[in-house]
Amino acid sequence: MSSISIDYGKEPIGKLFGKLFFPTVAGMMFSVLLIITDGIFVGHGLGSDALAAVNIVAPAWTFATGIALMFGMGGSIISSISLSQGHEEKARIYMSVSLIISTLFLLLCSAVILIFPYTSLKLLGCSEELMPLAHLYLLGFIPFSASNAFLVSSSFFVRLDGAPKFAMLCSITAAIINLVLDYLFIFPLQYGIMGAAIATSIGSLVGASMTAVYLLNKKRKLHICSIFLKKTSTGIASTVRRICVLGFPSFLGELAISFMMFSGNIVFINHLGKDGVAAFSISCYFFPIIFMLDNAIAQSVQPIISYNHGIGNVGRIFSSTRLALTAAIFCSLIISGITCIYSYDISSLFVSSESPAHAIATAGFPLYALCFIPCAVNIIAITHFQSIEKSKTAMLITLMRGFIFLGLAFWLMPQILGVDGIWLAVPAGEVITCVITVIIALCSPSIRQGKSAKQNLP
Numbered sequence: 001m002s003s004i005s006i007d008y009g010k011e012p013i014g015k016l017f018g019k020l021f022f023p024t025v026a027g028m029m030f031s032v033l034l035i036i037t038d039g040i041f042v043g044h045g046l047g048s049d050a051l052a053a054v055n056i057v058a059p060a061w062t063f064a065t066g067i068a069l070m071f072g073m074g075g076s077i078i079s080s081i082s083l084s085q086g087h088e089e090k091a092r093i094y095m096s097v098s099l100i101i102s103t104l105f106l107l108l109c110s111a112v113i114l115i116f117p118y119t120s121l122k123l124l125g126c127s128e129e130l131m132p133l134a135h136l137y138l139l140g141f142i143p144f145s146a147s148n149a150f151l152v153s154s155s156f157f158v159r160l161d162g163a164p165k166f167a168m169l170c171s172i173t174a175a176i177i178n179l180v181l182d183y184l185f186i187f188p189l190q191y192g193i194m195g196a197a198i199a200t201s202i203g204s205l206v207g208a209s210m211t212a213v214y215l216l217n218k219k220r221k222l223h224i225c226s227i228f229l230k231k232t233s234t235g236i237a238s239t240v241r242r243i244c245v246l247g248f249p250s251f252l253g254e255l256a257i258s259f260m261m262f263s264g265n266i267v268f269i270n271h272l273g274k275d276g277v278a279a280f281s282i283s284c285y286f287f288p289i290i291f292m293l294d295n296a297i298a299q300s301v302q303p304i305i306s307y308n309h310g311i312g313n314v315g316r317i318f319s320s321t322r323l324a325l326t327a328a329i330f331c332s333l334i335i336s337g338i339t340c341i342y343s344y345d346i347s348s349l350f351v352s353s354e355s356p357a358h359a360i361a362t363a364g365f366p367l368y369a370l371c372f373i374p375c376a377v378n379i380i381a382i383t384h385f386q387s388i389e390k391s392k393t394a395m396l397i398t399l400m401r402g403f404i405f406l407g408l409a410f411w412l413m414p415q416i417l418g419v420d421g422i423w424l425a426v427p428a429g430e431v432i433t434c435v436i437t438v439i440i441a442l443c444s445p446s447i448r449q450g451k452s453a454k455q456n457l458p
Contacts, residue, residue: 006019008083008303008307009313013304013316013319013323017300017301017324020164020301020304021296023164023165023168024159024164024168024300025297026172027172027296028292028296029296030168030172030174030175038054038182038196038199040350041183041186041196042186042193043282043349043350045186046192046193048278048357049129049274049278050133051278051281051282051351052130052277052281053133053193054196054281055261055277055278056121056124056126056130056277057121057124057137058258058284059257059258059261059262060113060120062255062257064148064149065149065152066252066253066255066258067102067105067149067251068106068150068151068153070102070248070251071098071102071243071247072102072153072154072155072156072157072247073156073250074242074244074247074250075094075098075099075153075247076157076302077247077302077306077386077387078094078243078246079094079160080160080302080303080307080310081310082094083221083310085311092222092224092225093225094239096226096227097227097236097243098153099150099153099224101236102149102153103149107146110143110146113138113142114139114142118131118135121134121135121138125266129274136192136193136197137193137196137197139197140193140197140198141197141198144205145201147204147209148200151170151174151204151208154211154215155167158211158215159300160303161215161220163214167211170207170211173203173206174203174206174208177202177203177206178199178203178204181202181203182196182199184199185198212224245391246386246389248391248395249385249391250382252398253379253402255402256398256406257291257402259406260402260406260426261284264280264410264422264425265277267410267414268422271414271419272360275355275360276357276419278351278355279357279360279361279364280361280364280422282350282357282361283361283364283368291375291379293332294328294332294379294380295379298328298379298380298382300324301321304316304320305317305383305384305387305388306388309388317388324380325376325377329373332375332376333372333373335372336372339365339368339372340366340369343362343363343366344362346361346365347362364422364423365423367423367424368424370427370431371426371427371430374430374431374433377437377438378433378434381397381440382397384441385397385444390444393444400429400432400433400437401429402429405429406425409428410425413425
């Protein structure tokens with residue numbers, strides 16, 4: 001659990017980015033493995049109905065993750081700025097407020113959902129046919145959703161403290177535990193869909209416990225302290241407000257995934273029934289690969305940008321953003337090609353080739369993959385503006401890509417192109433947003449100042 005020395009203000013950008021990126025992407029890819037494995041085991045072990053039920057419930061999971069990202073990103077930004085200005089005690093307080101308040105809030109939300117499970121599922125658009133399976137899955141993971149959220153948010157601060165490899169280890173541990181328990185609970189023990197949910201919950205609980213042990217160690221530069229002794233209630237409220245304002249675009253981004261799932265579920269079930277929902281759920285299992293990869297790049301560059309924003313080094317900010325954007329586009333291009341070439345094989349991972357859902361997914365994946373590159377550009381742009389405290393700009397981009405243009409596309413595209421239009425709705429929303437984002441970036445003073453900074457930056 002040892003940390004390493006990281007100088008965010010002076011180390012060469014490429015070397016600094018590499019220190020953070022490779023452990024972060026490895027940890028996130030194992031998290032993706034957790035999600036995909038769950039889908040593979042559910043699809044082959046329990047059938048397409050169970051897969052559809054999991055997809056119905058998934059927005060509740062992404063809501064919890066969104067809260068974690070909001071507090072993790074917002075808290076990390078102001079903690080990074082505080083560290084750059086030499087205020088370590090403030091950084092510890094900001095981190096502690098982020099983790100404690102978000103955990104308490106999610107525990108409250110979990111209690112409400114457990115009290116009203118059927119009402120919650122109806123709000124998620126669950127049909128009567130899928131209600132029994134969805135209910136079991138909901139009961140299996142909701143009690144532990146706060147632990148998964150804690151793992152996500154605490155990883156920001158473990159990396160910021162100089163231990164990106166340990167943050168990676170926590171994510172990998174959670175994924176491996178889920179992988180093993182998924183197999184045991186679904187196949188030999190035959191615990192059904194609740195077994196899949198419990199396997200995921202146990203994995204995230206262990207990972208969260210590991211990060212908690214790290215951050216409770218008072219020898220760390222960043223360690224959890226009692227916020228009620230350090231701050232008055234007014235101070236806590238002010239800190240929470242600032243964290244939420246800066247982190248809200250991250251919450252919206254995760255909520256946008258829920259909106260995409262919710263909207264897609266409704267459109268697919270209206271056009272193609274439960275087989276359409278099952279096919280769409282495969283894409284929702286596969287989409288986290290590109291989303292997590294973009295997020296890994298964004299979360300790796302965020303502390304670099306925020307730290308240099310705190311000391312006013314616009315040249316390093318621009319250089320960091322440009323490197324992140326290049327990496328995100330390159331990775332997205334590769335995954336887009338793989339998705340188009342191997343769409344049949346990817347579908348076969350989740351459902352039998354004889355299933356109607358398999359044919360629907362195989363035909364739709366190449367169309368859906370068109371969203372990957374513009375999505376990468378949008379996510380890096382959002383992170384850039386968040387990290388320099390331009391939360392309104394970040395929020396505007398997030399609203400456009402995740403709600404406004406996506407909602408319009410899901411409404412209009414099926415009417416124009418039929419089933420192909422459903423698959424093209426997400427790419428259409430991302431492309432339109434990307435064009436507007438590039439225009440905003442070119443007009444942004446922070447970008448212009450960074451480009452004009454005449455510094456021989458590494």
